[in-house]
Amino acid sequence: MAKSKTVYFCQNCGVESPKWIGRCPSCGEWNSYVEEVISGGSKKYQPSERQASVPRLVSEISSVDQPRINTHSREFNRILGGGIVPGSVILLGGEPGIGKSTLALQVAMNMPLVKTLYISGEESSRQIKLRADRISQGQGDCYILCETNLEAIRSHLEKVEPGLVIIDSVQTLQTDNIDSPSGSVSQIRECAAGLLRFAKESGTPLMLIGHITKEGSLAGPKVLEHIVDVVLQFEGDHNHLYRVLRSSKNRYGSTSEIGLYEMQGNGLREVDNPSEILITHHENSMSGIAISAMVDGMRPFLIEIQALVSTAAYGTPQRSSTGFDLRRLSMLLAVLEKRAGFRLSAKDVFLNVAGGLKVTDPATDLAVICAILSSDTDLPVATDVCLAGEVGLSGEIRPVGRLEQRIAEAEKMGFKKMVISSFNKKDGLKKQAGIEILRAGKVEQLIKMILRP
Ligand code: TYD
Numbered sequence: 001m002a003k004s005k006t007v008y009f010c011q012n013c014g015v016e017s018p019k020w021i022g023r024c025p026s027c028g029e030w031n032s033y034v035e036e037v038i039s040g041g042s043k044k045y046q047p048s049e050r051q052a053s054v055p056r057l058v059s060e061i062s063s064v065d066q067p068r069i070n071t072h073s074r075e076f077n078r079i080l081g082g083g084i085v086p087g088s089v090i091l092l093g094g095e096p097g098i099g100k101s102t103l104a105l106q107v108a109m110n111m112p113l114v115k116t117l118y119i120s121g122e123e124s125s126r127q128i129k130l131r132a133d134r135i136s137q138g139q140g141d142c143y144i145l146c147e148t149n150l151e152a153i154r155s156h157l158e159k160v161e162p163g164l165v166i167i168d169s170v171q172t173l174q175t176d177n178i179d180s181p182s183g184s185v186s187q188i189r190e191c192a193a194g195l196l197r198f199a200k201e202s203g204t205p206l207m208l209i210g211h212i213t214k215e216g217s218l219a220g221p222k223v224l225e226h227i228v229d230v231v232l233q234f235e236g237d238h239n240h241l242y243r244v245l246r247s248s249k250n251r252y253g254s255t256s257e258i259g260l261y262e263m264q265g266n267g268l269r270e271v272d273n274p275s276e277i278l279i280t281h282h283e284n285s286m287s288g289i290a291i292s293a294m295v296d297g298m299r300p301f302l303i304e305i306q307a308l309v310s311t312a313a314y315g316t317p318q319r320s321s322t323g324f325d326l327r328r329l330s331m332l333l334a335v336l337e338k339r340a341g342f343r344l345s346a347k348d349v350f351l352n353v354a355g356g357l358k359v360t361d362p363a364t365d366l367a368v369i370c371a372i373l374s375s376d377t378d379l380p381v382a383t384d385v386c387l388a389g390e391v392g393l394s395g396e397i398r399p400v401g402r403l404e405q406r407i408a409e410a411e412k413m414g415f416k417k418m419v420i421s422s423f424n425k426k427d428g429l430k431k432q433a434g435i436e437i438l439r440a441g442k443v444e445q446l447i448k449m450i451l452r453p
């Protein structure tokens with residue numbers, strides 16, 4: 001009889017230990033070790049029939065024999081670097097309810113030339129059918145299987161021979177080789193490794209859906225991120241419609257691309273022109289609003305930053321920010337206070353980024369500062385002005401990258417003026433016909449430049 005042994009796994013990072021430890025020496029997490037039973041069979045995997053491996057010259061290995069699979073979704077193709085690579089394993093992570101299953105089903109149903117198999121361990125086939133009816137746009141060959149057992153899944157895979165497999169979710173999978181419950185580190189690791197072997201041997205691409213913990217990392221072991229080829233994150237605010245698909249790892253493409261989606265009653269819609277929806281066109285100019293020409297990934301778009309500055313009702317002024325880093329906001333407020341002489345320490349400051357998006361591009365600083373100044377002075381920023389610049393600690397406006405793309409996007413959206421740093425090089429810029437470029441070197445100069453009495 002195979003002997004079974006107990007070992008302890010860190011549920012956060014997947015490190016194995018023969019005894020229980022209070023604090024994981026690898027990731028520093030407290031109380032994360034859980035006892036798991038590994039039956040003796042687990043290590044006795046049949047080694048795959050590998051071809052004898054021989055070293056080959058890079059130049060002799062052909063790379064063009066397998067074209068990428070077109071997903072017929074522009075945003076999804078873009079983020080993968082032009083389609084799915086055969087035999088690749090994609091991990092799609094995101095918070096519960098953000099729309100991972102919807103996105104995966106939509107991709108599966110929208111591939112007319114590829115037989116897809118959607119394996120769900122979370123929902124029944126009727127529930128998936130209801131969702132499919134809601135999305136109701138695919139003409140593809142999409143099969144549904146409700147199964148969580150790895151061995152059963154593998155035998156189905158051999159029969160169906162799909163061109164793309166989607167597993168929703170990897171945390172529900174379970175293999176007979178290991179006794180621990182599904183969702184535990186050893187189960188996830190074994191199941192993912194088994195599926196990975198299948199993908200590499202058969203050349204079938206695989207998409208694994210994974211949940212995300214409170215802290216924002218993929219639940220279960222970090223090892224998953226190491227063994228897969230592509231890691232995608234689906235993020236967004238539950239109260240808003242917009243969802244951003246990002247890749248944090250891509251062995252076959254760039255990680256600086258993003259995909260933008262809008263959640264609608266009938267599934268996810270790809271957003272073609274983000275700037276159009278992220279800016280509200282006000283009839284009269286209002287104070288506290290500034291438009292930033294930002295870049296996320298490789299895509300330039302214009303986004304509205306709103307600020308409200310009011311006298312603090314209580315002794316301690318409040319600072320609140322949605323979609324923008326609060327510490328960065330405090331830093332910008334300190335710069336305004338110290339370098340431009342604005343008395344903001346006794347005022348409440350609220351900041352909001354339109355559309356529920358999170359911005360991390362430092363070029364948004366200038367628009368944030370302008371929105372705050374505009375709200376504080378109650379003078380509106382002219383509606384045809386947008387801004388792009390980083391603000392330094394001494395109040396200087398620093399140059400930002402990808403300026404040509406930003407200017408082109410602003411021009412496309414009909415803006416007449418754009419404020420940039422006076423330190424941005426002049427020679428690199430093409431002459432743009434329809435847009436006037438204003439240059440500012442210090443925060444103080446902004447006030448005269450764009451606030452309209
Ligand atoms: P779901 O894909 O189940 O999320 P996840 O798999 O990431 O947990 O999506 C859940 C949310 O999406 C749900 O709250 C309802 C919403 N939704 C729509 O708004 N429109 C739709 O067409 C669908 C299918 C879902």
Ligand code: MG
Nearest residue numbers: 100101122168
């Ligand atoms: Mg789901």
